[in-house]
Amino acid sequence: MDVRRRAILAAALRARLADVSARPETGAAPGALPAPGPDADAEEALRRLMVSVVPRLAAGGADMDELCHLLAVVATAARPDDLRFLDAFHRVYELGAAGLPRGALPAAFHQAYRRLLAATLEDLDG
Amino acid sequence: MNVLVLTENLFQAVRVAAAASLPGVRVHVLLCRNRKSRLVMLLGLARALARLCAAPPLWPTAASLALRRALRYFPRVDDPRALDFLRRVNPDVGLHGMDVIYKPAVLDCFARGILNPHIGLLPEFRGRSVLEWSLALGAPVGVTAFFIDAGVDTGPDILRFTPVDVRSAPDLNAAKKRLFDQAPAIFRDCLKRLSAPHPVFLPNDVAKGRRYYAMSALMRDVAEACLRLENEDAKRPS
Numbered sequence: 001m002d003v004r005r006r007a008i009l010a011a012a013l014r015a016r017l018a019d020v021s022a023r024p025e026t027g028a029a030p031g032a033l034p035a036p037g038p039d040a041d042a043e044e045a046l047r048r049l050m051v052s053v054v055p056r057l058a059a060g061g062a063d064m065d066e067l068c069h070l071l072a073v074v075a076t077a078a079r080p081d082d083l084r085f086l087d088a089f090h091r092v093y094e095l096g097a098a099g100l101p102r103g104a105l106p107a108a109f110h111q112a113y114r115r116l117l118a119a120t121l122e123d124l125d126g
Numbered sequence: 127m128n129v130l131v132l133t134e135n136l137f138q139a140v141r142v143a144a145a146a147s148l149p150g151v152r153v154h155v156l157l158c159r160n161r162k163s164r165l166v167m168l169l170g171l172a173r174a175l176a177r178l179c180a181a182p183p184l185w186p187t188a189a190s191l192a193l194r195r196a197l198r199y200f201p202r203v204d205d206p207r208a209l210d211f212l213r214r215v216n217p218d219v220g221l222h223g224m225d226v227i228y229k230p231a232v233l234d235c236f237a238r239g240i241l242n243p244h245i246g247l248l249p250e251f252r253g254r255s256v257l258e259w260s261l262a263l264g265a266p267v268g269v270t271a272f273f274i275d276a277g278v279d280t281g282p283d284i285l286r287f288t289p290v291d292v293r294s295a296p297d298l299n300a301a302k303k304r305l306f307d308q309a310p311a312i313f314r315d316c317l318k319r320l321s322a323p324h325p326v327f328l329p330n331d332v333a334k335g336r337r338y339y340a341m342s343a344l345m346r347d348v349a350e351a352c353l354r355l356e357n358e359d360a361k362r363p364s
Contacts, residue, residue: 002264008351009262012344043337050339082336083262083345090342 001080009083010124017117020093025110033072033112042077042085045070049088057095067092068106078116080123089113127321130217131155132203132224132240134162136174137181138309139197142221144187145310148317154215155197156208160226204229212236219320221313222274230276238320239273239281243312245305247287248272249334252279255341257292257302258349261356267292267301269308271316272330278337283327285316293360298350 001009049070056062071089078085093113096105129146131153133139139155146153159167178184191197200208203226212235220240228240246256248270260267268289275281290308295301319325341349 001262004355005262005264005348005352008355009348012348012351016344046339047337054340084336084338087342087345088339090344091340094343 006124010121013117013121013124016090016093017114017121020110020114020117023110025105025107033068033075033108036069036073036076040073040076042073045073046077046085046088049074050091054088054091054095057092064106068108071109071112075112075116078120080120086116086120089116127151127219127317128215128217129153129219129221129317130212130215130236131221133157134160134167134170134224136171137177138174138223140178140184140188140191142223142310142313143191144184145314146221146317147187147190148314148321150321151317153191153196154217155191156203156211157197157199158201158203158205158208158224160202160224203232209235219317223309227278228274228276233274233276239275239283241271241285241313241316242274242279242281243306243309244270244272244279245302246270248279248284249330249332250336251338252332252335253338255346256338257305258298258341258346259338261292261298261301261352262345262349264352267305269305269312271312280330280332282330284330285319285325285327286312288312288315291360292353293356295353295357298346298353301353 049067053062053067053070057067071092074085074088078089089109089112092105092109096109127150129151131139131142131146133142133155134157136157139157143153143155162170178188198208198211200211202208203224209231212232216237217235218237220236222240222242233240244256245268246252246260247266247268250265251260257267259265266287266289268287270284270287272279272284273281288308290305292301292304295304
């Protein structure tokens with residue numbers, strides 16, 4: 001990714017970070033996504049999340065435990081040279097903002113998302 | 127060579143059939159609605175007929191398909207009657223234009239396989255939103271023609287990658303349409319290549335690429351901004 005694209009991406013991530021940080025769930029009592037197991041496969045978790053769980057979430061029928069478990073595995077692979085994993089968090093956040101009942105997504109998700117956004121921005125700026 | 131156009135759109139079927147009408151190539155069309163509702167399909171047919179009436183260069187192809195009874199409609203591509211039709215035609219090559227993942231029973235009907243004009247560079251960009259990801263990451267934009275297997279863009283044989291200049295497209299939808307519009311010309315070129323004595327294939331080494339998924343609104347906005355960036359670069363005098 002060239003310098004100008006990095007700048008476009010960084011501006012978009014900064015705006016999203018401000019949006020996420022302003023949500024009450026993000027400032028709620030500390031919570032954490034479940035710790036992934038040692039043999040967790042981030043690529044397979046991403047596939048299951050995007051092909052199966054996200055469509056069910058959009059339809060209002062996702063299992064939150066499964067969602068959190070997959071997001072925890074996906075988060076381990078999020079890095080600036082492979083933006084697909086962070087994009088899964090964007091998708092879940094956008095679904096939460098667009099149509100899910102308030103509080104449907106756990107505080108742990110918002111806190112993990114905020115940390116990932118901040119870490120990616122740090123990498124992009126560095 | 128027996129060629130079969132797999133499509134959900136009558137106008138697109140005739141366009142592709144016209145492009146595929148080469149010496150030694152016999153073209154058939156399988157039209158299905160698959161997941162579309164009957165109403166959507168009927169409205170699509172009406173629109174397609176209107177567009178065909180306004181496109182005289184396509185009339186001979188449409189007439190030839192009708193006279194040869196080479197165009198058949200079935201609700202679904204895996205309908206037993208559709209499979210019977212496929213077996214009767216015994217196609218060498220299929221030209222993909224359906225919004226489905228083909229089951230093995232369908233794939234097995236084609237001696238050589240089904241060609242897919244994938245709107246991204248393979249093996250690097252498999253899956254969905256690949257135009258958007260290519261723009262966001264600054265990767266080449268274009269269409270890769272390859273033979274489908276049961277996986278998602280994992281078929282092992284790539285025939286060619288055609289770069290497409292989308293810089294003057296006003297937005298992502300227009301850029302995507304520009305890529306899809308290349309399909310008839312790309313199919314024609316592929317059939318010429320396949321008619322050669324020793325067609326050359328490139329390996330679709332999936333280990334060298336990534337599977338992408340439906341993109342978030344945030345990244346879509348980034349891709350749109352990157353398209354505008356390329357648009358401005360193209361306008362700037364070199």
